[in-house]
Amino acid sequence: MSPAGPLAGLRVVELASENAASAGKVLGDLGADVIVVEPPGGAATRAIGPFAGDRRDPEHSLWWWYYNTSKRSVTIDLAAAPDAFRELVRTADIVLEGERPGALAALGLDHPDLRHDALIWVSVTPFGRTGPRAHEEATDLTLLAGAGPVWSCGYDDHTVAPVRGGGNQAMHVAGAFAANAALVAVLHRDATGVGQHIDVSMHAALNVTTEGSSVTWLVAQQTVQRQTGRHAAVLPTTDVQVLAADGRYVTTGFPPTSATDFRVLLDWLAELGLLEEFDAHPFLEMGVERGGVDPRADLGDPLAEEIYRTGRDAMVFLATRMEAYPFFVAAQERDYQSGIVHTPDEALADPHLVARGFPVEVDHPQLGRPVTYPGAPFLMGATPWAIRRRAPLVGEHDAEVPGP
Amino acid sequence: MPDVSPGPLTTRAPGALSAIRVCDLSGQLAGAGATRFLAAFGAEVIRIEDPVDQGRWDIIRGGPPYVDGRQGNDLGGAFNNHNVEKLGVTLNLRTARGRELLERLVAVSDVVTENFSAGVMERLGFGYARLRELREDVVYVSNSGFGHTGPYVRYKTFGPIVQAVSGLTFLSGLPGRPPAGWGYSYMDHMGGNVMATAILAALVHRNRTGEGQWVDMACAEAAVGFTGPGLLDATVNGRPQRTAGPRHSNRDERGEWAPHGIYPAAGEDRWVALACRCDDEWRRIAELIDEPWTADFSAAAARLAEQDRLDGLVGGWTRRRGRDETVKALQAAGVPADRVATPQDRVDDDPATAGWGLWPEVEHTAMGRVRVDGVPAHLSETDWRIERGGPCLGEHNERVFCGLLGLRRDELAELAEEGVV
Numbered sequence: 001m002s003p004a005g006p007l008a009g010l011r012v013v014e015l016a017s018e019n020a021a022s023a024g025k026v027l028g029d030l031g032a033d034v035i036v037v038e039p040p041g042g043a044a045t046r047a048i049g050p051f052a053g054d055r056r057d058p059e060h061s062l063w064w065w066y067y068n069t070s071k072r073s074v075t076i077d078l079a080a081a082p083d084a085f086r087e088l089v090r091t092a093d094i095v096l097e098g099e100r101p102g103a104l105a106a107l108g109l110d111h112p113d114l115r116h117d118a119l120i121w122v123s124v125t126p127f128g129r130t131g132p133r134a135h136e137e138a139t140d141l142t143l144l145a146g147a148g149p150v151w152s153c154g155y156d157d158h159t160v161a162p163v164r165g166g167g168n169q170a171m172h173v174a175g176a177f178a179a180n181a182a183l184v185a186v187l188h189r190d191a192t193g194v195g196q197h198i199d200v201s202m203h204a205a206l207n208v209t210t211e212g213s214s215v216t217w218l219v220a221q222q223t224v225q226r227q228t229g230r231h232a233a234v235l236p237t238t239d240v241q242v243l244a245a246d247g248r249y250v251t252t253g254f255p256p257t258s259a260t261d262f263r264v265l266l267d268w269l270a271e272l273g274l275l276e277e278f279d280a281h282p283f284l285e286m287g288v289e290r291g292g293v294d295p296r297a298d299l300g301d302p303l304a305e306e307i308y309r310t311g312r313d314a315m316v317f318l319a320t321r322m323e324a325y326p327f328f329v330a331a332q333e334r335d336y337q338s339g340i341v342h343t344p345d346e347a348l349a350d351p352h353l354v355a356r357g358f359p360v361e362v363d364h365p366q367l368g369r370p371v372t373y374p375g376a377p378f379l380m381g382a383t384p385w386a387i388r389r390r391a392p393l394v395g396e397h398d399a400e401v402p403g404p
Numbered sequence: 405m406p407d408v409s410p411g412p413l414t415t416r417a418p419g420a421l422s423a424i425r426v427c428d429l430s431g432q433l434a435g436a437g438a439t440r441f442l443a444a445f446g447a448e449v450i451r452i453e454d455p456v457d458q459g460r461w462d463i464i465r466g467g468p469p470y471v472d473g474r475q476g477n478d479l480g481g482a483f484n485n486h487n488v489e490k491l492g493v494t495l496n497l498r499t500a501r502g503r504e505l506l507e508r509l510v511a512v513s514d515v516v517t518e519n520f521s522a523g524v525m526e527r528l529g530f531g532y533a534r535l536r537e538l539r540e541d542v543v544y545v546s547n548s549g550f551g552h553t554g555p556y557v558r559y560k561t562f563g564p565i566v567q568a569v570s571g572l573t574f575l576s577g578l579p580g581r582p583p584a585g586w587g588y589s590y591m592d593h594m595g596g597n598v599m600a601t602a603i604l605a606a607l608v609h610r611n612r613t614g615e616g617q618w619v620d621m622a623c624a625e626a627a628v629g630f631t632g633p634g635l636l637d638a639t640v641n642g643r644p645q646r647t648a649g650p651r652h653s654n655r656d657e658r659g660e661w662a663p664h665g666i667y668p669a670a671g672e673d674r675w676v677a678l679a680c681r682c683d684d685e686w687r688r689i690a691e692l693i694d695e696p697w698t699a700d701f702s703a704a705a706a707r708l709a710e711q712d713r714l715d716g717l718v719g720g721w722t723r724r725r726g727r728d729e730t731v732k733a734l735q736a737a738g739v740p741a742d743r744v745a746t747p748q749d750r751v752d753d754d755p756a757t758a759g760w761g762l763w764p765e766v767e768h769t770a771m772g773r774v775r776v777d778g779v780p781a782h783l784s785e786t787d788w789r790i791e792r793g794g795p796c797l798g799e800h801n802e803r804v805f806c807g808l809l810g811l812r813r814d815e816l817a818e819l820a821e822e823g824v825v
Contacts (some may be wrong), residue, residue: 005605006605006609007605007607007608007609007610007760010608026601030601030605036618047662048633048658049633049659050634050636050637050641052636052639052640052641053641054641054777055518062633062636062637062640063633065633065636065640066632066633067632067635076498088813101417106574112574114808115489127756128643128756128760128782130759131755131756131759131760132755132756132759133755133756136735137735137738137739137740137741137773138740138742139658139681140658140743141654141664141665141666141677141679141740142410142678142740142741143742144568145666145670145675145677145742145744146677146742146743146744146745146750146754147745147750148745149586149588150666150675150677150744151586151744151745151746151747152587152588153579153585153586153587154584154587155576155581155584158672158673160578160581161578161654161665161666161667161668161675162653162666162675162744163576163578163584163653163666164576164653164654164666165575165576165585165586165653166572166575166576166634166651166653166656166657167574167630167631167632167634167657168630168632168633168657169590169630172594172630173594173597174780176575176594176597176598176600176601177597177779177780177781178781179442179601180597180600180601180604180781181781181783182603183601183605183607183608183759184420184421184445184604184783184786185617185783185785185786186604186608187420187421187604187607187608187611188420188421188785188786190608191423192612194785195785196783196784196785196786197780197783197784198782198783199781199782199784200780200781201756201760201780201781202544202780203756203757203780204442204756204757204760205780206575206749206777207757207762207777207780208435208777208779209590209593209594210747210782210791211433211482211563211588211592211593212482212588213588213718213747214599214747214750214751214777215469215481215482215485215776215777216468216469216481216520216747217748217751217752218481218485218751218763218768218774218775218776218777219470219471219481219482219484219774219775220468220469220470220471220473220481221484221748222469222746223746224587226587227587228584228585229564229582229583229584229585229682230564230583230587231564231589232587232588241579241583243582249568249570249573249582249583250568251564251565251573251585253562253564253565260710269692303574319432328569332556332558332559332560333518335560337560337561337562337567337569339561339564339565339566339567339569340568340569341568341570341573341574341585342568342569342571342574343523343571343574343638343645343646344570344571344572344574344575344628344631344634344635344638344645345571345572345635345638345639345644346571346596346645346646347569347570347571347624347628347631348628348635348638348639350557350569352550352554352555352556352624353554353624353625353628355553355554355555356551356553356554356622356625358625358628367640371636371639371640372639372809373632373639374625374628374629374631374632374635375599375625377601377602377623377625377626377629378435378545378598378599378619378620378621378622378625378626379551379619379620379621380606380617380619381532381617381618381619382609382615382617383605383606383609383617384538398570
């Protein structure tokens, strides 16, 4: 058994949903006792792929496996057995749900029906529980499109469609705010004994997670434009993503500007025997001699601009001549902020993450072998994050719950 | 130790976190975003900045956007956005007197936050062991790209590096093209959110046990956690993601839906996103399109078998119509659809953001009244409040050093002379 997490002793009753599953995982992996309530036969989200062994059945959904770690499952038919749900909610510190606005009220099972003084009730819905768009249909794609992220993502060529970043991020963003708001409410309840209702809008969550896009409009009424592999910006910036010699991409980060930067570039080129081939190298030497360049202050100085451009070109040249991983490491060892475009499974196997113990093995008795999962989002000194059990089978804990 | 009682410095009604004081050495967005959330619920967040470099360690401080083009170190629009409701003080931690004042501040703080590179706090003399001596139950949360241990401990990152290394960049792109990635520091926002989770969870634990702790967060690891089900396809099914076929991230994750994507609308750079999740939704889309070819695609199997051709035909239809006209018709038909909203669309012309109160206006001492991001959760008893702008450099020195730590005004003036504040 892992040591108790920071939320040990808190019980969360979660109605299985596509909106709130990640918030439940956050709380469960931090030690809360999360009971996920499914209809008999299993939650609709068990139909979301991919599937273990490509077996399309409720016990093999990897979506379900991933977002329901550390939880227990009970099956309740809310319409036929509302009292079972009422009884379970009486044992809860937090209720977490992502039902359509009005759906629980129609069953007499909404927050106003079931509240008790100390209960915290979190609703995660596409547009919030009230308001003009509360009843619109939405998916991850339409939410990211309508709430800002898609406008900023894609390619320099604007005849190509903008892009939705992958990985169910609408749920992740809303889920992070939902979990955090629930913990704020727990701290308030610790002090006062008073619970409350929390209304989380996925659309609002994405709207305030756009970095420069919203703020540039709010403050200056200017519009950022998407660019390949880098920040959307009001004015175009130079490309940073480079195809390395092994067909993988790297990102070169901020261009070199200081005298040290140019010195290091020269040494690096020389070390690889590429100095002569990079025939613009005299400009790097000038960069050293003049003590670096300042892309803003030196704007309009043709020589400084040439030096600045050459520094960037040298990084691109090095990246195209090296394999992606050695480039990333060599650049970072020389203090250049650079990155390699890993796939998620390559990230999980990256030596740094492995050294920190990030990949974790989770027992899957039905599968007959453990499965490697992404591990702790942060390392807590006293109360470690942990996947306490694999995601539950349908109704696996019907006989155990409810209880104190 | 100060001989004044460290009471709250604000006079307004208490929020859920009014009893929490945060000594905040963090900045940029990954750190500032975390403490912003706490401040919106009433936590007293005291941001420490360096008077020597005028707070420019935080590269956002004097950066764009600007109100009316007015530039300056106290006029950065993004800095204001990320630091609303915080107090700002200056402290030169290279001086003994500066370090002593930080010690006194830590002693009266519940939480210490920072997002320096690994090792910086130790070099300043404020590693966890020292922080604990100053405040035994301190919750100390570090947020850096790669964390405080491991082979990349010295490596430097910002959002796009974290996104690349974690796999998020790879997951964003269209077939036959390079990764598109994220057009902003998504992981600075989400890193801040995860950091806030760490702080709040540690405070919940402290409330129950009296025990504080150190939390070492590596943003790149938090990011991998946002790629889950697809990653399990690799670890469970032995299907490496690099060779699993081209990414088509406007379709991906829901391979059973078609059409499902982003389609051109009339006009320049105008787009419609739509998702068809079942035959019935297709029937409603086909009624709107009202063209004979739609009959070929009444079954999901047919739509999936020729998804590229279907996308071309749907795109042909959307291209001839106005974006908002198409979106309204689809929404009225109960089909999930939305415009690819421009910043102006969603800030100034979306009843859902307006109705939420999503863009509160703050009063900033130097910039005047400015709109900022709100919080996407409304709490029935202790809702967030964002009214005060981000701090000008050292704006609250007197309030914090005299009001909280009990310095006399002439002592503060002396410290200013000496370059300590």
